[in-house]
Amino acid sequence: MxxxxxxxxxxxxxxxxxxxxxxxxxxxxxxxxxxxxxxxxxxxxxxxxxxxxxxxxxxxxxxxxxxxxxxxxxxxxxxxxxxxxxxxxxxxxxxxxxxxxxxxxxxxxIDGNKEAAYGAIAARNLLPVKDAITIDIGGGSSDIALIQNGNIIKTYSLNLGTVRLKELFFDKTLPIKEINQKAKRYIHTELKALPFEFKSALAIGIGGTARTLSKGIMKHSGYPLDKLHAFSYDIDAFSDYLQAIPLSSAKNLKKFNLKKSRYDTIREGTLIFNEILSYIEAKSVITSSVGVREGVFLEHSLKQDKLRFPKEINPSIISILDRFKPFINIEAKKRNRLKIATSLYAELQDEIADHQAYHQELLWALKLSTIGKTLTIYKSHQHAFYIAMQELNYGFTHQQILLISLLLRMHGKELLHKPLFQSFKSLLPPKAQLLWLSFVYTLTVLLYEASNSAKITFSYTNQTLTIYSDKPLYLVKEKIKSLKKPIPFAIIIEDKERLPKCKALGI
Known part of the structure; x- marks a missing residue:
């Protein structure tokens, strides 16, 4: 391509x-x-x-x-x-x-079914979902796809669109309640044609209506992260908000924190969205910033992969590594770094006690650990944080994006950046676990940078972490003295230190 x-x-x-x-x-x-x-x-x-x-x-x-x-x-x-x-x-x-x-x-x-299929191709590849129903409300139709275990099972196109409803009902000079009643009857007639298997607890909101509503909910609830893609919410928690919009006058729409450019069709779109959500028995919504356009692109770029990224591939991670060209580019060295982190994380489980729930996020952070140095080595950890926050778009939850980014922000002198932790606390692991994850990340980076290809193992007993290495770790011994720890414990290094004899120098 x-x-x-x-x-x-x-x-x-x-x-x-x-x-x-x-x-x-x-x-x-x-x-x-x-x-x-x-x-x-x-x-x-x-x-x-x-x-x-x-x-x-x-x-x-x-x-x-x-x-x-x-x-x-x-x-x-x-x-x-x-x-x-x-x-x-x-x-x-x-x-x-x-x-x-x-x-x-x-x-x-393209017909409505193809339109729905494109939205589903984009969603299943670029959102962290396996089972859901996509809902893409356009001006003339609402296109829906059923996804189960990551597979697109069936698509359907309804003759329900914002412009269609606007011209048929909302542009009429009638009381707003009467307009809603007539429009609902029209919507329900269309929904009767939807196949019975279109039921799912999770709905994927695609298109302008769903995105506008999600942005409004984010502002309404004081959501801490300004990132729309993969934002999710519980429908019942915002039911009053969603039900009030179609009944509002055009003048009163500003109280819902909605984009002004959407005022002309948001009441119609919200009414359609509400009725579809109810019909498919959805409990929550995840927002998609991708849709038909990304689906068309992926149809062409993933032709040889049956329209799916391989299981181990995340396109955001690949794109960042391609563009920011980390210094660590030898595959064997990458694996060694990840192996060190995996071993250390497992060894410290008696203290961390999280059942290695964040293992994948830790490995992703380590893969990206040098991206900030592409810009400059000074404050490279801060650069890495901002790159990750902006570029980790596809296939991640907001919780994963924040955890990976915050790990990249650490650099040994601190295990927790308090202002960031306070800002995003509701989306992060508990503080104690976050401190341990940060310690594992920073110690892994330190060991890797100072030892390169050394074979490193660990043991943790009696509040003492012992680091074994088949090569010298002299620089690590120096730096480890100032390394922050989640709790007080000792660190001992047993390495293969070699000092050649030189009689002239008295050694």
């Missing part, structure tokens, strides 16, 4: 451009994102589905601008897909031919 790939997604409400850059077979990152509120389907639902001049003009100008951006970024491959507004429009094919003639851009219309 081309190093840079542009994906254009033409929806009923918005047109979006994203440009992905591959850093290796499994590593990639987003380098450009643009959006235009084209509302290509505006007025269509009351005109037998025909695209109207006002929407056509906005769509043309947006696509023209996207192509200028694509050219500027020297993109080698461009894929453009269109969803319900164009597939439902009797003059949709005429619009596609016109765009091809005037702009040279080929547009592929």
């Amino acid at each position: 081309a190093k840079r790939t542009a994906i254009i997604d033409i929806g009923s409400n918005s047109a979006r451009l994203v440009i992905f850059e591959k850093t290796s077979r499994y590593g990639f990152h987003l380098i450009c994102e643009q959006k235009s509120k084209v509302r290509i389907g505006e007025g269509a639902y009351e005109k037998e589905g025909y695209l109207q001049p006002i929407g056509i003009k906005r769509a043309f100008l947006a696509l023209q601008s996207f192509l200028h951006t694509i050219n500027k970024y020297q993109v080698k491959k461009t894929i453009c897909v269109a969803t319900s507004a164009l597939r439902d429009a009797p003059n949709g094919k005429l619009f596609i031919k016109w765009i091809k003639k005037e702009l040279g851009l080929s547009i592929k219309i």
Whole structure:
């Protein structure tokens, strides 16, 4: 696949451009994102589905601008897909031919099931989920996919969209309660067609409506981490909030902490979202910042892997390692470092007592331990923290992102950065366990940097940690004196110290 790939997604409400850059077979990152509120389907639902001049003009100008951006970024491959507004429009094919003639851009219309499949491909690869139902509410349709054990079992497309409901119900001059009642009856009629197996305790919110609601809930609840992807919430805890939005007047929407740009369709979208969540018996929602565009990209980049990243691969970790080029790049040395941490973590379990629950997070942090030095060796641990906080996007929970990032922030002089711990306390392990994890991480880094390829083992008895090495650990002996510990205990080093004799120097 081309190093840079542009994906254009033409929806009923918005047109979006994203440009992905591959850093290796499994590593990639987003380098450009643009959006235009084209509302290509505006007025269509009351005109037998025909695209109207006002929407056509906005769509043309947006696509023209996207192509200028694509050219500027020297993109080698461009894929453009269109969803319900164009597939439902009797003059949709005429619009596609016109765009091809005037702009040279080929547009592929995808049906609702394909749209749902793309969202599911993105979600199962880039979110920490195995069993869930994706819900992608667009302007003209709501596309749903059932995921079980990481497999996409079935997809379905409902004729429920924000623009559709807006023009059919919410634009009418009726009392808001009456509008809601009529719209609900319409929604329930559509939901009756949804296959019975579409039931799940977890819903994945894809698309603008779900993201807007999650951002509102984050502000409403004072959530400590400003990261939308993988944010999750309990539906019952925010039921009053979610139920109140469709019943609100347009003027009162500001009290819900919602983006102003979403005021025009958020009541319609929330009503659809609420009714689908209830119908599928969902208990919680996890938010996805990825969807159709990422699904299209992954369909092409993971063709040889059955549209799934291998089990041991995390694309964010791969992308960071590709771009920030850690100094430790010999595989055998990497394994030695991870082996040291695994052995130490296991040996200290009598004190830590966490059943090695954070083993994988510890190993991820160690893999990334030198990324900050790419910028400068000074305060490299702080640079590593900020890189991880921004770049650990895919496949992690917020708790994992914070733990990995905070471990990278440690550098031996402290086991806990108190301001960060206080800010994110609700999403972190208990303080005592965090101190031990930090100790294991910092001692592993110290041993690795000072010993390189030494064979190192540990024993911990009578509050004494003994470190055995088949090579000298002189620098470690010096630094270990100032190493912070979670609790008072002794550290003894037994190494193969070798000092050649020199009579002239008296040794």
